[in-house]
Amino acid sequence: MFDLNDQIIKWRSSLAESQTLERSDIDELEGHLREEIEHLTALKLSQEEAFYVALHRLGDTGSLTEEFGKINGSVLWSKRLFWAAVGLFSYIIATYTAKCASAGFVVLAWLAGLRGYALGVLDTIAQVVFFLAVIFLLYEIGRRKDRRGELFCKVAGNLWGKFVLFAGVLVIIAVKLATQFLIPATVARLSVRQWGEMAIFRAYTELVWMIGMPLILLTALIFLRPSEPAKTGTAP
Amino acid sequence: MAVSKDLVAASAAPLVLSILAEGESYGYAIIKRVCELSAGRMEWTDGMLYPVLHRLERQGLIKSFERISEMGRKRRYYRLKKKGTETLAKQRSEWMLVYSTLKQLWEKEPCLI
Numbered sequence: 001m002f003d004l005n006d007q008i009i010k011w012r013s014s015l016a017e018s019q020t021l022e023r024s025d026i027d028e029l030e031g032h033l034r035e036e037i038e039h040l041t042a043l044k045l046s047q048e049e050a051f052y053v054a055l056h057r058l059g060d061t062g063s064l065t066e067e068f069g070k071i072n073g074s075v076l077w078s079k080r081l082f083w084a085a086v087g088l089f090s091y092i093i094a095t096y097t098a099k100c101a102s103a104g105f106v107v108l109a110w111l112a113g114l115r116g117y118a119l120g121v122l123d124t125i126a127q128v129v130f131f132l133a134v135i136f137l138l139y140e141i142g143r144r145k146d147r148r149g150e151l152f153c154k155v156a157g158n159l160w161g162k163f164v165l166f167a168g169v170l171v172i173i174a175v176k177l178a179t180q181f182l183i184p185a186t187v188a189r190l191s192v193r194q195w196g197e198m199a200i201f202r203a204y205t206e207l208v209w210m211i212g213m214p215l216i217l218l219t220a221l222i223f224l225r226p227s228e229p230a231k232t233g234t235a236p
Numbered sequence: 237m238a239v240s241k242d243l244v245a246a247s248a249a250p251l252v253l254s255i256l257a258e259g260e261s262y263g264y265a266i267i268k269r270v271c272e273l274s275a276g277r278m279e280w281t282d283g284m285l286y287p288v289l290h291r292l293e294r295q296g297l298i299k300s301f302e303r304i305s306e307m308g309r310k311r312r313y314y315r316l317k318k319k320g321t322e323t324l325a326k327q328r329s330e331w332m333l334v335y336s337t338l339k340q341l342w343e344k345e346p347c348l349i
Contacts, residue, residue: 024312025286027310028286028312029283029286031263031264031309031310031311032263032264032267032282032283034309036264057281057282058281058282058283059281063281063283063284064283067283067284067287068286068287070287071290071294
């Protein structure tokens, strides 16, 4: 049995595979295809016949992706670079926030009387929790309000936005510097043995991080590989 | 008689701009208009119109906007911008020059046609 929506989904994913067409381009072509199919079925063609005739008139996937590639090629790469930069920036923000927060916790815990391994454990937990929290927060903002990067583009394109971004980076650096000096000032009062215990724990967690991070990234690369979702944009 | 591929490609931009000069329109309707004007003799591969439209938009000659069609479907419309009108006028005089030049030559030897 011929299922038009099913066929259109397949056709969409074959167009999406080349990555030279943007989602909105495919939506526009689908609108055209559907309108032509309606026109042809009104001329007494079956839905299946109409689909193939309309597809033939629209042009084969190879030449469509080639033509779109000519105009979208450079845009595609600047977009990829843009998102790579957004990713890197998010990573830096998450790392800095996690380090600053954990440093604060360590100082508070030390004032509360915790020592040695306990400080190391607290330091690690705080870093992991804050790192994940910031990544999750940025991901949520991106997913809900900013599917195409419009928010980031708007902020980066606006004079005030640029100022806020710049000021934000300065604040992060200032906090980082402050904690960098705060920690030695605190640990200078720890005994060498206690400092050693904390450092050993840190070394182990860093080892886990160094092995875990590439594995997480690899998994993300495999699972987040761009593919056309099985959903049509203008399905009736 | 079909028009050669090169000529179709060369005339695509002025054709699209001229159709949009009649009023805003969208891909499918533009294709139908070309078909109607040429009595079906200028055959475009439908999909090739869209890269042309997007290129014209990037050059700042036309502007696209989305609107819900009468069928309740989201559709991308295009409208001519001021720069597009100016470009069209320039292209028009170029095409008229080519046309009048060829015409003078061809009218001398009508047997060739």
